[in-house]
Amino acid sequence: xxxxxxxxxxxxxxxxxxxxxxxxxxxxxxxxxxxxxxxxxxxxxxxxxxxxxxxxxxxxxxxxxxxxxxxxxxxxxxxxxxxxxxxxxxxxxxxxxxxxxxxxxxxxxxxxxxxxxxxxxxxxxxxxxxxxxxxxxxxxxxxxxxxxxxxxx
Amino acid sequence: xxxxxxxxxxxxxxxxxxxxxxxxxxxxxxxxxxxxxxxxxxxxxxxxxxxxxxxxxxxxxxxxxxxxxxxxxxxxxxxxxxxxxxxxxxxxxxxxxxxxxxxxxxxxxxxxxxxxxxxxxxxxxxxxxxxxxxxxxxxxxxxxxxxxxxxxxxxxxxxxxxxxxxxxxxxxxxxxxxxxxxxxxxxxxxxxxxxxxxxxxxxxxxxxxxxxxxxxxxxxxxxxxxxxxxxxxxxxxxxxxxxxxxxxxxxxxxxxxxxxxxxxxxxxxxxxxxxxxxxxxxxxxxxxxxxxxxxxxxxxxxxxxxxxxxxxxxxxxxxxxxxxxxxxxxxxxxxxxxxxxxxxxxxxxxxxxxxxxxxxxxxxxxxxxxxxxxxxxxxxxxxxxxxxxxxxxxxxxxxxxxxxxxxxxxxxxxxxxxxxxxxxxxxxxxxxxxxxxxxxxxxxxxxxxxxxxxxxxxxxxxxxxxxxxxxxxxxxxxxxxxxxxxxxxxxxxxxxxx
Numbered sequence: 001x002x003x004x005x006x007x008x009x010x011x012x013x014x015x016x017x018x019x020x021x022x023x024x025x026x027x028x029x030x031x032x033x034x035x036x037x038x039x040x041x042x043x044x045x046x047x048x049x050x051x052x053x054x055x056x057x058x059x060x061x062x063x064x065x066x067x068x069x070x071x072x073x074x075x076x077x078x079x080x081x082x083x084x085x086x087x088x089x090x091x092x093x094x095x096x097x098x099x100x101x102x103x104x105x106x107x108x109x110x111x112x113x114x115x116x117x118x119x120x121x122x123x124x125x126x127x128x129x130x131x132x133x134x135x136x137x138x139x140x141x142x143x144x145x146x147x148x149x150x151x152x153x
Numbered sequence: 154x155x156x157x158x159x160x161x162x163x164x165x166x167x168x169x170x171x172x173x174x175x176x177x178x179x180x181x182x183x184x185x186x187x188x189x190x191x192x193x194x195x196x197x198x199x200x201x202x203x204x205x206x207x208x209x210x211x212x213x214x215x216x217x218x219x220x221x222x223x224x225x226x227x228x229x230x231x232x233x234x235x236x237x238x239x240x241x242x243x244x245x246x247x248x249x250x251x252x253x254x255x256x257x258x259x260x261x262x263x264x265x266x267x268x269x270x271x272x273x274x275x276x277x278x279x280x281x282x283x284x285x286x287x288x289x290x291x292x293x294x295x296x297x298x299x300x301x302x303x304x305x306x307x308x309x310x311x312x313x314x315x316x317x318x319x320x321x322x323x324x325x326x327x328x329x330x331x332x333x334x335x336x337x338x339x340x341x342x343x344x345x346x347x348x349x350x351x352x353x354x355x356x357x358x359x360x361x362x363x364x365x366x367x368x369x370x371x372x373x374x375x376x377x378x379x380x381x382x383x384x385x386x387x388x389x390x391x392x393x394x395x396x397x398x399x400x401x402x403x404x405x406x407x408x409x410x411x412x413x414x415x416x417x418x419x420x421x422x423x424x425x426x427x428x429x430x431x432x433x434x435x436x437x438x439x440x441x442x443x444x445x446x447x448x449x450x451x452x453x454x455x456x457x458x459x460x461x462x463x464x465x466x467x468x469x470x471x472x473x474x475x476x477x478x479x480x481x482x483x484x485x486x487x488x489x490x491x492x493x494x495x496x497x498x499x500x501x502x503x504x505x506x507x508x509x510x511x512x513x514x515x516x517x518x519x520x521x522x523x524x525x526x527x528x529x530x531x532x533x534x535x536x537x538x539x540x541x542x543x544x545x546x547x548x549x550x551x552x553x554x555x556x557x558x559x560x561x562x563x564x565x566x567x568x569x570x571x572x573x574x575x576x577x578x579x580x581x582x583x584x585x586x587x588x589x590x591x592x593x594x595x596x597x598x599x600x601x602x603x604x605x606x607x608x609x610x611x612x613x614x615x616x617x618x619x620x621x622x623x624x625x626x627x628x629x630x631x632x633x634x635x636x637x638x639x640x641x642x643x644x645x646x647x648x649x650x651x
Binding site for chain 1: 239240241242254258261262264265268381384385386387388389390392393394395397398400401402404405408460461462463464467566567570571573574575601602604605608609611612615
C-alpha cells in the first residue's frame, strides 16, 4: 500500500495489528476478573500466590477459585471460596496446575498455568552435604580455637 | 453474613481481620506510650557515650540473656518461621530453628571478643584493627546493607501485622512502629533497648505459652496431617528439595548474622566479664522452641480453613483466629513486642556502627562525646525515615527481602571466625572471601532460589579464606586489638586520681 509518501510502505501485518487493537476491548468485555500469580509459569519450590482484581470497579463479592490438573478443568477442586482477593498455595508436587477464579454466578477469569518442577535430588544432596561440611568445619574451628585460647590464657 | 455487609473487611490486602481498627489503635497507643516512657526512664542512666552505646559495660546475666533472646525473637521468628513452615513444610520449620546455633556458636566468640578487645565498641573496630582499612570499608558496606535490610523487613512486618490483625493500613502501621522505636532508642540508647527487651521477653514468653496451648487445644493433629497430605502433600515430604536446601542455608545465614552484626557484638561488649558466654548459651536454648511452635501453627492453617493471602501473614492470622477477639489482644502484644525488641536493637547498633566507624573514624576523629551522641541521634532518626520510605512499596515477602542479604552476611563468617582465632588470617583472605562469597551467593539466590544464597556464599567464602590464608600467611599480634577509645582517655585524664 502506498500512502501520502511514495517511499513509505505499510505491511499488511501492521494493518491487522491495528485492527486487532481496535477490536480487543470488545473481545475482553465479558471478562471482569483478572487473575495473576507470583510466579511466571514455573515454580521450583511448589508454591504460588494467586491474586485477582475486579476490572469493572464493583466491590463486595464472593469469589470461587478452582485448581485443576488439566487445562479443560475436567476434575476441578475448589481451593478458596470467600471475599479475599488473594490466596497462597503451597506443597504442590511436580506437575502442571491450572487456576481460575470467578464471582458467584459470574464468568470465569483468565486461566493461570503453573508448572511445578522441584529441584533435582542430586543438586539437593550436593548442597546439603556442602552445607553440613561448612557448618561442621566452622563449629570445629570455633570450639578448637576457644579451647586453645583458654589454655593460652 | 454476606461479605459486603461484614464490618470487618480489610480492603487493602483483602484479608479478613480479627479485631476492629478501633481496638487496634487503642492497643497500639498503649504499647507505644509504655515503651516510650520506659525508654526515657532507662535512658536517664546514659550519662556518657559509653553509657549510651554500651550500657556502661555492666549488663548482668538476666538482662544479658533477655536482651539476646528478645532481639533474636524478631519478627523473623514470629512471622518468618510460620512462613517457612507454610512454604517448606516440616523441614522448613526445623530449618528455621537452626537459627539457635548462631547464638550458641557465638557464645565462645563473645568471651573471646571481650578478652581481646576490653575497650572495643563495634564489630567494625575489630575488622579495622585486625585487617586494616580496605577490609573495614568492605565490611561496613556489607554490615550496613544487612542492617538496613533487616530494618526494612521488620518495618514491613509491623505494617503487615497490624493490617492482618486489626485492619490498620499497612503504611500507618509501619510508620507507627518505626516511629515508636526511633523515639525510645533516641532517648535511652542501649540502656533503654536492654531494659525494654527484658520486659518484652517476659511478655513474649507468656504470650507464646498462651498461644501454644490455645492452638494445641483447637486443632486435631490427625486432621492437620490428613489435610496436609491431601492438599499440600509436599509439606510432609521428607525429600522436599527446597526445604532440604533451606536447612543449612538458614543455619549459615543465622551464623553470618550473629557473627558479623554489631547488634551481637555490642551486647558482647556491654555485658560484664564472663557473663557473655553464659548469656548467649542460655538465650540460644531458650529461643529454640519458639520457631518450632510458631511454625507448627502455620501447618495448622489448612485444617483450620484459614485463607492466607500472603505467606508472611500466616502466623498472626492463625494465632488470632484460634484465640478469638479477646486472644487477639495477646497476639497483637506478642508480635508488637517481638518487633519492637529487635527494631530498637538494630537502630541502636547500626547507628553506633555509623557514628563510631564512619563519623568518628573517617570524618571527625576529635569529636566530643556530646557531639557523637548528637550525631548518633540524627542517624537513628535518619535510619527510621529511610527505612519507612523503602518499606512503603512492600517490595516482596519477608523471606525474599531478608534473605537477599544472606549471601553478604554468610560470606563474613570465616573472615570473622578466623580473624578471632587464627593468627595467620589476613586482609587478602578476608577481602577475597567476602567478595567471592557474596557474588557466588547472589548468583545462587537468583538462579536457584532464596534458600541457597547464604549456603553457597558461606561455602565459597570459606574455601577462599582458607586457600588464600595458607598461600599468603601473616602473623598477627593480638595486642593490636587493645585500642582505647579517645573519649575514655579524656574521661580518665579528667577524673581525679585516687
